[in-house]
Amino acid sequence: MKFYQEGDHGKALCTHCKKPVTTTFLRRDVPFSDGKGMAKAILVGVCDTCSQVVSIPAQSTPAIRDARQKELIAIDANLPAVYIDMLDMAIHTIDQSGSSQMRKVILAFFFNRLARDTAAKALLQLAHKDAQDRFMEPRGVCRRRLSMKVSPRIANDLNALINNTHMNQTELLKSVIYQIQNDVVASPDPALLKELGELSAIIS
Ligand SMILES: [Zn+2]
Known part of the structure; x- marks a missing residue:
């Protein structure tokens, strides 16, 4: 499992571009899958072609869970x-x-x-x-x-x-x-x- 920093590059499949793409790791607000609320300033992999979030590194998952837990x-x-x-x-x-x-x-x-x-x-x-x-x-x-x-x-x-x-x-x-x-x-x-x-x- 790799640790990423802002500005690092990676590769992922982009569902929007429908092809393998190069990505750049940036901080974004990520909406939860149910659309209720979001996790703020999370490090994610962004498609270099279309700017969509295409990957979430392992290190970002606890923060996404934490934010979710705050909706009491x-x-x-x-x-x-x-x-x-x-x-x-x-x-x-x-x-x-x-x-x-x-x-x-x-x-x-x-x-x-x-x-x-x-x-x-x-x-x-x-x-x-x-x-x-x-x-x-x-x-x-x-x-x-x-x-x-x-x-x-x-x-x-x-x-x-x-x-x-x-x-x-x-x-x-x-x-x-x-x-x-x-x-x-x-x-x-x-x-x-x-x-x-x-x-x-x-x-x-
Ligand atoms: Zn794309």
Whole structure:
């Protein structure tokens, strides 16, 4: 893999000129493939004949991903207060100096882990049932708001879980939080606690 600087030359197939062309590496604003927003001042290979962007060197891909991650998606839920307490108890168990900033991190971690787990549907449905049995929700139960902004990648994991379990967002969040309290507080897995502890140390 080659490292490029501005002004370097290369070769690429240009889809516009429909032939192999020589290119020059220049900084350009590159639109994302879905057309929503762009990554600024990215080093790209530009066709010497038609000036179209024809190649993106490997070194430019993290910046394009970074910029994409900045387009955050809001997740808002109004949960019975006991679930926020459970989440905060898990944070305290992971790191005694952990702040509520860690809520998003631990949820994102579990969304990603569960989205890749073929047993997630059964696991979350069981967690949902246990949580409903254990924490009754009488009319007027105290609720607290869970608000966070997440990257499209995390929102995709959450949506995959919602589709997979056929729960709405609120019920899915309750199930995931109950699973978190199970894996972190009730029957903790040392390897998991270590991994989450490292994440907490980075953000705190
Ligand atoms: Zn061209």
